[in-house]
Amino acid sequence: MLNRKMKRLILVGFDTFAILMSSILSYIFLEPYVIFEERDFWLALIFSIMFYLFFAMYFHLFFKINRYTSIKESIVHMGAITIAFILASFLSVPFVTSISIRFMLLTYLFSVTIIPGSRIIWRIYHEHQQKIREIAINGEAKQKLRTLVVGGGQGGSLFIKSLQRQGYEIELIGIVDDDPVKQHMTLYGVPVIGRIENIPELVKLHAIEQITVAIPSLSPQELNRIVEICAETDATVNQMPSVEDVVLGKYKINKFKEIEVTDLLGREEVELNMELIAEQLSGQTVLVSGAGGSIGSEICRQIIRFSPQRILLLGHGENSIYLINKELNNMHTDTEVVPIIADIQDKERLLKIMNEYKPDRVYHAAAHKHVPLMEYNPTEAVKNNIYGTKNIAEAAKTANVQSFVMISTDKAVNPPNVMGSTKRIAEMIVTGLNEKGKTNFVAVRFGNVLGSRGSVIPLFKEQMKNGGPITITDFRMTRYFMTIPEASKLVLQAGALADGGEIFVLDMGEPVRILDLARKMIKLSGYTEKEIQIVETGIRPGEKLYEELLASSEHTDHKVYDKIFVGKVNNESLNEVLKFVRSLEQYNDEEIKTKLVDFANGNHPVNENKVTTNVKDVNKKVVFA
Structure with missing residues (x-):
């Protein structure tokens, strides 16, 4: 295998030989009509070669990879030859008496054809050889x-x-x-x-x-x-x-x-204030809980773009934290990535972590999210989604974290199920902890995330791979959808915009019928509905036909940012919320389900401590896009 220096010397030798052969061919063509002196012939040849080599080096023509020669490079090559022969002609014709313009022009035409042409021929030859090698490796090509x-x-x-x-x-x-x-x-x-x-x-x-x-x-x-x-x-x-x-x-x-179906459901992403986000994250220590999940891991990918000093990857699942830790370290940035295995139900562990690393910002994405599973396990939903959120939020406040952003869901609006109720109560706790001059607490609501673990798209793909059928609980069911990167960027924007006490909600556009989603996926997979059937199975425990982003009483037209509005929300006082949560310990699972849904929807006796907020109350406002 020749090294690059040897290849350049071969090119110099070949081009010099090509100009020599062009001059000899010109001499042969013109010799019957013109008398040449040998001395003049060699002088003209030397001038041509000197000028060509000078401009070839100037334009780095010997440093190109010739098997990738393009039209643009061929034009540059022809230009260098043209300039060289023009200058050589100016020297040769006046001072070398037996050399004519016809000789220089003919030599130029031969050279400008042979030299760039040789590069193109080499590229064609190389591509042909590559085709032969691929056939040798893979066997004869299949029918095209x-x-x-x-x-x-x-x-x-x-x-x-x-x-x-x-x-x-x-x-x-x-x-x-x-x-x-x-x-x-x-x-x-x-x-x-x-x-x-x-x-x-x-x-x-x-x-x-x-x-x-x-x-x-x-x-x-x-x-x-x-x-x-x-x-x-x-x-x-x-x-x-x-x-x-x-x-x-x-x-x-x-x-x-x-x-992918995500390509068909795509929508314009929210324009974010990247400078403001960078200002808040650059050089900071950032903790992400649930860092191994779909949203948590994407938040980490987005955060690392802004060059924080350190990212703390907190999660309960060892393997998922290992994977995101490996991925971020492979980016070779200056950011220190720290994997932390911890359970948000362990308050003492969280306090130690906060005191040791002293994060500037916390993004809380750890939660149980599957609606039917939480209907069967309400006690676990309370422990993780409510107590876990309370633990990490209080630990953040104790450590004087600058901002705390909780990931919430559209299922927290008028929730008929355990999962949505626990997320709504967690919102109340987070916004209730907000105090002027201390940690800014906010929540971010969004709908279903395309492609996240346990969502309908991976489920439908698996069902089609197994030959069907695709199962839908109710053909009337609709959901709001957004992409994982868009959801994660919104979370970062929320943290940057927060005054404290807000609930941010993205305008998700129009809801999508799950039935239409399934039909699109079948078509994109090359099947028909005869080959992959769609079956209605009946609504599962806790499911809603239609999701909402805000309750009707929470809407407002007061705009504070591009596609971001300020609304109003009714909250219980923090003391009342915590009192209710503690009271759940005396009930069984079925009673807990009923109590959670009632409290989250405000269906309980009005207490004198109840707080009703409005647009002007900065610490109790909903922001939605």
Whole structure:
């Protein structure tokens, strides 16, 4: 294997030889018509080689990796040769009498063809050899997959070019594009054969097996439209990866990415005040409870971007903390990552952790979240979601933490179940602990998170993998959805905006029918509803048909930030809440369920200590986007 220095010397030698051969060819062509003096011939040749080598070094032409030679690099190469021969001609023609302009021009034409052309030939040869090697490793290529590309713009151009270079099991049949100008045109030899609406008939006409969407900037709504059209065919539907995924190494440009239901349900993310968040997190010590969970781990990924001094990963599950600790350490940042195995029900342990590490900010994401499971285990829900939250919040206040952000849920609004009730009561405790001049306590409510552990998307995928059926408790059921990164960013924004005592809620857009979600997933997986059935099983204990983000009495139009509004909420006093929680110890599980739901919904005798807040009461306000 030649080293890089040796390869550069070979290129210098080859190009010098190419100019020599070009000069000899020119001499042979012109010799019958022109009398050359040997001395003049060699002088002109030396001038040409000197100037070429100078400009080749100046433009770093010998430092290129020739098997990746592009059109742009070929043009630069031709430019260097052109400048070199112009200067050589200025010296040769006036002072070397037997050398003519015709000789210099002909030598230039031969050189500008041979030298850049040799690089292109080498690239073609290398790609051919790579194809042979891949066949040798993988065996003869399978029958090529007949593919239709959606989009003839820049994304489609990049995708097709890459496939033609490396995708040996793909046969590009054609392109569909809604731009009328592109109709009946060709892109790298692939014809535009119709519009997007023509996909079903084109699939039948050309026996298309695969449809690839190659429009990176496509909106979720437009992607949804294309998927609906493609669903009328039996072809597999996928998409080219985004440029960001290619840069991050998640995909190669010539590899296909499955269209996820999250792509179809996508929505514009909230614009965050990144400078304000950076100001509060940079150089700080940040503790995240539940750091191994879906939301907690993503919060950690977002936080580390702002260069805190230290992140404390607190969790009860050893394996999940190990995984997020490993991932963050692999980012090779200056942030110290500290894994801490602890249970939020252990108050003494939390106090020791707070006193030892003295965090500046706490993000509390640890909780039991599964509604049906908590219906069967109300005592555990109380211990973890209420007492656990109380423990870590009081420990944070004792340690003079600057801000404490609790992760809540839309299920805390008018809750009919144990899980939602415990989260609502936890909200009351957190906001009730807020005092002016001390730790700022806030809560963040959001709906279902796409792709989180135990959510419907992983469940439906597993059910389809097993051949179905997909089970839905009630076909009328709707839910609000958001992505994990969006939810995590909102949490950080809440901590940055907090005055203390707020409940932040993101405007989740329109709710989504779970039945529609299941149907989309079936289509995207290449199945029909005959192959994967959807079965209604009946509502489980504690489930609601429709979720709410705010109770009707909590709404307000008072806007404090882009997509963030201030509302009002009715809370019991902290003493009354704690008194109620302590009283639960005397009841059995069934009684606890009833008491929790009643208290969380305010269905109990009004106490003189009850506090009703409004928009002007900063320490008892709800903020929603």
